[in-house]
Amino acid sequence: MLERARxxxxxxxxxxxxxGATGAGVAVDAATRGFDVLLVEREDFGKATSSRSTKxxxxxxxxxxxxxxxxxxxALKERGLLRQNAPHLVHDLGFVVPNYSWWEAPFYGIGMKVxxxxxxxxxxxxxRILSRExxxxxxxxxxxxxxxxxxxxxxxxxxxxxxxxxxxMTAAEYGATVVNYxxxxxxxxxxxxxxxxxxxxxxxxxxxxxASARVIINATGIFTDEVRHLCEPDxxxxxxxxxxxxxxxxxxxxxxETAIMVPHTSDGRVMFAIPWHDxxxxxxxxxxxxxxSYDPLxxxxxxxxxxxxxxxYLSHPPKRxxxxxxxxxxxxxxxxxxxxxxxxxxxxxHTIHVDGSGLISIVGGKWTTYRRMAxxxxxxxxxxxxxxEAECRTHHLKIHGYDxxxxxxxxxxxxxxxxxxxxxxxxxxxxxxxxxxxxxxxIAAEVVWATRQEMARTLxxxxxxxxxxxxxxxxxxxxxxxxxxxxxxxxxGQGKSWIDSQLEHFRTLAAVYxxxxxxxxx
Ligand SMILES: Cc1cc2nc3c(=O)[nH]c(=O)nc-3n(C[C@H](O)[C@H](O)[C@H](O)COP(=O)(O)OP(=O)(O)OC[C@H]3O[C@@H](n4cnc5c(N)ncnc54)[C@H](O)[C@@H]3O)c2cc1C
Numbered sequence: 001m002l003e004r005a006r007x008x009x010x011x012x013x014x015x016x017x018x019x020g021a022t023g024a025g026v027a028v029d030a031a032t033r034g035f036d037v038l039l040v041e042r043e044d045f046g047k048a049t050s051s052r053s054t055k056x057x058x059x060x061x062x063x064x065x066x067x068x069x070x071x072x073x074x075a076l077k078e079r080g081l082l083r084q085n086a087p088h089l090v091h092d093l094g095f096v097v098p099n100y101s102w103w104e105a106p107f108y109g110i111g112m113k114v115x116x117x118x119x120x121x122x123x124x125x126x127x128r129i130l131s132r133e134x135x136x137x138x139x140x141x142x143x144x145x146x147x148x149x150x151x152x153x154x155x156x157x158x159x160x161x162x163x164x165x166x167x168x169m170t171a172a173e174y175g176a177t178v179v180n181y182x183x184x185x186x187x188x189x190x191x192x193x194x195x196x197x198x199x200x201x202x203x204x205x206x207x208x209x210x211a212s213a214r215v216i217i218n219a220t221g222i223f224t225d226e227v228r229h230l231c232e233p234d235x236x237x238x239x240x241x242x243x244x245x246x247x248x249x250x251x252x253x254x255x256x257e258t259a260i261m262v263p264h265t266s267d268g269r270v271m272f273a274i275p276w277h278d279x280x281x282x283x284x285x286x287x288x289x290x291x292x293s294y295d296p297l298x299x300x301x302x303x304x305x306x307x308x309x310x311x312x313y314l315s316h317p318p319k320r321x322x323x324x325x326x327x328x329x330x331x332x333x334x335x336x337x338x339x340x341x342x343x344x345x346x347x348x349x350h351t352i353h354v355d356g357s358g359l360i361s362i363v364g365g366k367w368t369t370y371r372r373m374a375x376x377x378x379x380x381x382x383x384x385x386x387x388x389e390a391e392c393r394t395h396h397l398k399i400h401g402y403d404x405x406x407x408x409x410x411x412x413x414x415x416x417x418x419x420x421x422x423x424x425x426x427x428x429x430x431x432x433x434x435x436x437x438x439x440x441x442x443i444a445a446e447v448v449w450a451t452r453q454e455m456a457r458t459l460x461x462x463x464x465x466x467x468x469x470x471x472x473x474x475x476x477x478x479x480x481x482x483x484x485x486x487x488x489x490x491x492x493g494q495g496k497s498w499i500d501s502q503l504e505h506f507r508t509l510a511a512v513y514x515x516x517x518x519x520x521x522x
Contacts, residue, residue: 001177002202005038006209012038013387014378015198015213017184017227020050021160021367023219024167024178025374031174032397033378033390038211039168039176040200042183044461046164048294049221050367051465052329054246054284055276057082057090057156057368061115061263062270071349073118078369079156080122086163086399088406088416092124093157093274094258096138096150098313105129108151108263115153125154138258143313152258157274160367161465162414165454167370169400180455187216187230187359194358195231204457215385217377218361221332222292231357238353239363241291241330245298246283247306247515248325248472249318254280265309273310277411278441279324279472282310287521289330295512296328299521323515325474334364352380360384371395411441411467422449437480442467447484451491459485459502460509474513481506 014030016023019041027039041047059076083090097108112127128151135142135150168178181203188197188210197212218227225237253273254260260273274281285302303326311317334351350365350373362377375392382389401416412419426433426445436442450456450466462484464470469477485499485506492498511517 001172002179002182002205004177005040005179005182005200005211006202006207008038008211011196011212011214012036013213013385014038014215014217014381015040015211016217016219017198018219018221018223019045019164019168019178019180020048020219020221021046021164021167021370022221022362022365022373023217024164024171025370026217026219026362026377027171027176027178028167028174028397029371029374029378029392029394030381031171031176032393035378035387035390037171037176038213039171039178040182040184040198040211041178041180042203043294044180044458044465045168045178045455046161046465048223048292049329049332050164051161051471052246052327053160053367054244054272055157055160055274055281056272057158059115059119059155059368060366061111061153061261064111064115064118065263069118072115074372075366075368076115076119077122078372079124080119081371081395082158082368083124083156085394085397086158086166086402086416087404088401089163089166089399089414090156090158091407091409092154094125094138094152094154095261095272096130096135096152096258097261097263098135098139098142098150099148100146102148105149105151112151112153123154124156127151127153138256139260140255141253141315142260143315156368157259157276157409158367159277159409159414159468161468163367163399165466166400166416169454170397173400181457184227184230187227187357189231189357214387215381216359217381218359219363219377221363222330224332224361224363228355228359228361231359232355235355238335238351238361239292240333240335241289242333243287243289243296243299243302243328243330244284245302245306245326245328246281247303247310247318247323248327249280249282249322250324251275251278251280253314253316253318253322260313262309262313265305267305271306271309273313277409277468277472282306282318286331292330295509296330297512298326298328298518300518301521303515303518320515324476325471325513326515326517327471327513332363350376352377354380354384358384418449418453422446425449436483437469437476439473439476440467440469440480442469442480444483444487447487448491451488456488457492459488459506462488463506463510470510470513474510477513478507478510481510
């Protein structure tokens with residue numbers, strides 16, 4: 001694909017900058033409408049925000065409370081479409097809002113009925129009020145003191161970076177060219193003052209090449225303003241970055257198959273404790289930042305806040321030493337207007353912005369609504385670029401790996417229809433059938449598969465996003481790194497110096513996922 005991108009001389013219909021959920025969605029939408037599409041990603045696919053979400057495909061109960069009914073309805077519809085189109089990756093998950101006060105059962109009970117109603121035919125399961133006994137049955141590790149009962153409702157859960165890879169594969173299957181480790185370093189304009197080309201730096205080979213385009217779409221999330229400034233250095237910024245962290249614990253902290261949703265933490269936010277890939281995920285926070293970065297560090301106060309809040313709801317409160325991994329993501333929130341610093345008040349809707357130079361930026365929204373965002377964006381691109389009219393085809397488009405026989409989220413299940421080929425690889429060589437670490441379910445064949453079929457280029461790609469080792473257990477990921485590096489080196493035709501430099505780089509990176517990496521907020 002890199003060769004195809006480099007050698008093409010005629011203009012692409014659409015060039016997409018950024019390979020997160022937003023860019024991948026646009027690539028799938030545009031390719032399935034028959035357009036010639038190039039997507040370039042400066043790091044690995046999903047390296048920034050799209051691998052660091054809470055992994056929920058949801059309408060957002062919280063936005064309902066804020067009265068944003070249309071946002072919730074749209075997200076609930078998208079939730080249903082995503083489960084229909086990627087059933088191997090999106091699964092129903094029961095949530096309980098535990099009740100410790102008399103008013104909570106009627107209050108949240110009614111709220112969840114409205115949530116059910118808004119989902120209509122896209123519903124995931126009916127909500128209901130639970131007795132104390134039923135709540136304990138669902139959540140055996142809930143804090144029992146003062147517990148009156150709970151309100152049960154359903155939403156979806158997924159594996160974010162796995163869906164992203166499958167979206168990239170879908171786009172490629174429909175003819176899109178998608179390249180990771182390719183950075184847009186400048187955006188050029190034609191004589192009419194409109195953007196018509198990008199300069200791309202192939203960060204592996206070192207070469208630079210130009211890609212001409214009828215339309216250029218900026219889908220760079222938290223880096224949106226950086227790319228806009230390549231065309232218009234004085235453009236007013238539109239993104240307000242806000243950091244959220246998650247702590248990962250052993251599964252024993254949340255036994256059972258049900259998640260906990262706390263609608264109001266002491267800082268007025270929502271917090272989740274979720275069973276995910278046989279671990280317990282607890283998050284998230286919302287801390288405004290001045291500027292975006294890859295691999296941001298958690299703040300000490302965020303870790304303390306999550307541990308304190310979790311201890312109110314879990315009978316065996318997790319301690320700092322129980323943290324297996326901490327991961328931090330930055331939301332690309334769109335500034336609603338000047339003068340507000342409270343990020344939960346910023347828009348969580350998506351925005352499509354066209355600069356005077358004709359650069360389309362698509363930003364905000366959430367993972368759940370990526371398909372709808374892409375549809376809107378490509379509709380705009382058709383008008384702006386005077387491209388031939390073509391209907392959106394993604395409402396019922398099966399995503400790569402589609403398999404509706406898979407029940408629940410599991411390490412092999414997320415590969416969907418690819419799991420059989422990985423199984424064959426493991427059968428072909430007993431070495432490849434071996435587990436990579438006793439604490440995690442991954443086997444060597446997955447590393448080979450990721451390197452051969454999924455464009456994994458670095459140790460971080462395999463350990464953080466093709467498998468989720470770094471997110472689930474950072475120490476285990478560090479321990480398995482040498483073996484993974486050796487397997488990758490064999491596939492990529494690399495030698496000892498590559499292995500050494502990958503290991504060195506990964507050790508620095510993985511340290512960010514250890515709880516001791518937290519820094520005090522200034
Ligand atoms: C803590 C947290 C929890 C969340 N939980 C949920 C959830 O449970 N459910 C949900 O629906 N949503 C959730 N979200 C929101 C969701 O994750 C984001 O809306 C989504 O991932 C944003 O995707 P994106 O593609 O816009 O941005 P990104 O994933 O950041 O992608 C942008 C890409 O652009 C690339 N790029 C930047 N500059 C260049 C350049 N010059 N050249 C080439 N490429 C470039 C970057 O490397 C990056 O990969 C959560 C977000 C956070 C932070």
